[in-house]
Amino acid sequence: TGSVGKTTTIGKLASQFKAPAYGLLGGALENIGRMADAASAFERAAETSWYDAVAAQYLSDAGRAWWAAGDLGASMASYERVVEEYPESTSAVEARVRLGELRASLEERHLRLHLR
Helix, strand or coil: CCCHHHCHHHHCCCHHHHHHHHHHHHHHHHHCCCHHHHHHHHHHHHHHCCCHHHHHHHHHHHHHHHHHHCCHHHHHHHHHHHHHHCCCCHHHHHHHHHHHHHHHHHHHHHHHHHHC
């Protein structure tokens, strides 16, 4: 959320260029380890995308970045959006797999806490 919401240069672009610009920003932020900012950029890319398949991929990218940032709730929310809003997309297949992995991870954490 930090600097991504204040990226005025992208906001000035013609609408068809905003999604790819936010997507590239997300990739760059991810590469330098700013995962939460990357996730926010990917979410903005999804919001501004003209194409459902591309929006679904950006949401999947956001889910991955949120997971890497340690925000499992936001990660699950991103993947759930893919499944709910773009159920026929190829990204929905991956999102279902990642949701299963996240749920298994959360269950394992829950069990470990109770066994202590």
